[in-house]
Amino acid sequence: MLLFLWRSSWITISGVLLTGLLSGFSNAALIAFINTSLAGGLNMRDAPWWFAGLALTVLLSRFASHYLLNRFSTQLVSDLRQHISRLILKAPYPDLQKIGKSVLLGHLTEDVGAIANASELFPILCINVAIVTGCMAYLSWLSWQLAAVLAGVILFGTTTFNLCKNIPLRSIRKARDEYDALSKGFSALTEGVRELKLHHHRSERFLAESLAGSAEAYRRHSFRATVGYLCINQWIQLLYYLTIGAILYVFPLWRTLSHEIVSGYVVVFLFMMSPLTLVTNSLPVFSRAKVSLNKVLQLDDALAAQNPAARSADTLAQYDFGTLTLSGLTHHFHREKENRSFMLGPIDLTFHPGELVFLIGGNGSGKTTLAMLLIGLYHPEQGVIRWNGEIIDSRNLNAYMQNFSVIFSDFYLFDELYGLDIERHRSALDDYLHRLHLHHKVEIVDGRFSSVNLSQGQRKRLALLVAYLEDRPFYVFDEWAADQDPEFKHVFYTELLPALKAQGKTVLAITHDDKYFYLADRCIKLAEGRITAIEYPQAHPQQTADRIKARTIDAETTSI
Numbered sequence: 001m002l003l004f005l006w007r008s009s010w011i012t013i014s015g016v017l018l019t020g021l022l023s024g025f026s027n028a029a030l031i032a033f034i035n036t037s038l039a040g041g042l043n044m045r046d047a048p049w050w051f052a053g054l055a056l057t058v059l060l061s062r063f064a065s066h067y068l069l070n071r072f073s074t075q076l077v078s079d080l081r082q083h084i085s086r087l088i089l090k091a092p093y094p095d096l097q098k099i100g101k102s103v104l105l106g107h108l109t110e111d112v113g114a115i116a117n118a119s120e121l122f123p124i125l126c127i128n129v130a131i132v133t134g135c136m137a138y139l140s141w142l143s144w145q146l147a148a149v150l151a152g153v154i155l156f157g158t159t160t161f162n163l164c165k166n167i168p169l170r171s172i173r174k175a176r177d178e179y180d181a182l183s184k185g186f187s188a189l190t191e192g193v194r195e196l197k198l199h200h201h202r203s204e205r206f207l208a209e210s211l212a213g214s215a216e217a218y219r220r221h222s223f224r225a226t227v228g229y230l231c232i233n234q235w236i237q238l239l240y241y242l243t244i245g246a247i248l249y250v251f252p253l254w255r256t257l258s259h260e261i262v263s264g265y266v267v268v269f270l271f272m273m274s275p276l277t278l279v280t281n282s283l284p285v286f287s288r289a290k291v292s293l294n295k296v297l298q299l300d301d302a303l304a305a306q307n308p309a310a311r312s313a314d315t316l317a318q319y320d321f322g323t324l325t326l327s328g329l330t331h332h333f334h335r336e337k338e339n340r341s342f343m344l345g346p347i348d349l350t351f352h353p354g355e356l357v358f359l360i361g362g363n364g365s366g367k368t369t370l371a372m373l374l375i376g377l378y379h380p381e382q383g384v385i386r387w388n389g390e391i392i393d394s395r396n397l398n399a400y401m402q403n404f405s406v407i408f409s410d411f412y413l414f415d416e417l418y419g420l421d422i423e424r425h426r427s428a429l430d431d432y433l434h435r436l437h438l439h440h441k442v443e444i445v446d447g448r449f450s451s452v453n454l455s456q457g458q459r460k461r462l463a464l465l466v467a468y469l470e471d472r473p474f475y476v477f478d479e480w481a482a483d484q485d486p487e488f489k490h491v492f493y494t495e496l497l498p499a500l501k502a503q504g505k506t507v508l509a510i511t512h513d514d515k516y517f518y519l520a521d522r523c524i525k526l527a528e529g530r531i532t533a534i535e536y537p538q539a540h541p542q543q544t545a546d547r548i549k550a551r552t553i554d555a556e557t558t559s560i
């Protein structure tokens with residue numbers, strides 16, 4: 001942890017250490033000075049000036065140290081949050097799916113929080129370590145024999161601490177692992193709150209078996225860790241008292257000590273009590289931060305190692321869209337629990353500008369998986385994608401993905417129109433709001449929608465508006481019309497999609513609306529991951545619609 005802080009900004013840390021040490025030593029010097037004054041060993045004419053000078057040095061150096069370290073720690077936490085967010089954005093989507101939303105949120109909240117706590121404590125730790133070191137130096141100067149005893153005690157204390165510290169650290173690690181399960185439970189709770197509210201028995205079982213289980217395990221491990229550190233703390237305090245007792249009552253039996261030395265030791269020891277307690281109390285915070293930091297570094301390694309696209313220059317020849325070819329694409333999912341696999345492909349398809357293509361097929365036939373492969377979010381296991389003849393691989397994947405405007409079936413609608421020049425699009429925006437029948441519901445104010453608290457169908461229309469503004473050559477809609485009323489569904493298929501086509505856009509629409517299949521240039525039918533039929537409805541509109549409908553009904557009857 002300390003190494004990490006050092007590497008993050010060694011210049012600031014050096015400044016902090018210097019001011020911290022100055023603060024600690026001047027503090028120790030002030031105590032030594034007070035002790036000598038009490039013993040009457042000072043010139044009382046100069047003493048007030050020395051006292052004022054030392055006190056001022058303590059205050060100023062402490063302020064400088066706190067100021068520098070707080071600036072550093074807040075910057076560090078902000079950088080870390082941004083770093084993890086960037087890492088998530090750059091990581092391959094399947095890896096993120098594997099890790100899961102709740103675990104990623106755990107990194108952004110629990111881990112960053114633990115590291116933030118430790119870095120906030122770091123200035124206090126520095127100053128107090130410096131105070132303790134300064135006091136030790138003063139004690140050694142008072143009597144080298146006692147200093148030797150003290151060094152022995154410190155060595156013994158450090159050795160026993162090193163032997164014991166792994167016990168609570170193990171509990172902290174277990175608690176952190178348990179936090180991922182707890183976070184998953186929180187996600188289920190917030191996302192499934194409606195379902196839970198409507199089913200008392202289910203919500204009770206969910207709380208008892210899922211949330212309470214992980215919450216209890218988290219509490220148990222955290223408590224064990226706290227008790228472990230409490231014991232270590234008490235052990236250090238015990239050694240401390242034993243040392244004071246030995247100096248007061250045992251050492252004089254062996255060697256006579258002057259009153260000044262004994263009183264100096266006692267005053268300094270009592271003064272050191274609070275800094276030492278602060279240092280030992282900060283141990284659990286630093287251990288938690290260490291565990292969290294390892295988690296973040298593991299995430300870093302896991303995502304960065306498989307992310308060649310993030311490291312490469314990522315460019316694609318800037319020609320107008322000509323062809324998109326999928327050759328022999330395959331992708332498979334393995335369902336461990338069922339010990340079954342789903343295999344998509346091999347898929348061979350070519351798309352051209354201004355084509356309206358419908359992707360049809362039963363549930364689970366692989367339509368979304370094919371769309372995800374096409375837009376580059378999933379990576380094919382075999383086969384190649386060519387954009388204008390150029391093979392897409394990790395070097396140009398990111399640039400390739402910028403050609404698509406997609407509305408997923410479980411889309412997310414940002415309330416801000418990030419990355420779009422609103423003023424340039426102002427008149428188009430008003431026009432689209434009218435065409436999407438949203439002008440009486442939503443306005444665009446300061447680059448954001450005035451409201452996104454709309455019905456699901458209306459939110460999807462807003463997503464369509466954003467897609468229009470993106471003005472990309474290739475549009476993919478995953479069951480966009482599923483939430484629309486019949487009237488607007490009609491508008492979508494008969495007006496909006498043809499309008500995109502007329503602009504030269506290629507549209508791939510995943511749909512179950514067989515009533516509108518006749519409008520497509522091509523209908524690609526998938527079943528169990530394979531293309532089973534390709535129809536060209538525009539050639540014979542009515543016959544094709546009847547044929548596709550009959551086949552769909554056949555397929556549904558067979559599957560029933």
Ligand SMILES: Nc1ncnc2c1ncn2[C@@H]1O[C@H](COP(=O)(O)OP(=O)(O)OP(=O)(O)O)[C@@H](O)[C@H]1O
Nearest residue numbers: 097333334342361362363364365366367368369370
């Ligand atoms: N992330 C995943 N992990 C494991 N299996 C998956 C995953 N996503 C999809 N599958 C499996 O892949 C198969 C195809 O899913 P896909 O979502 O592509 O079907 P679909 O045709 O779009 O279905 P629908 O019409 O219901 O949306 C399904 O059997 C599904 O169980």
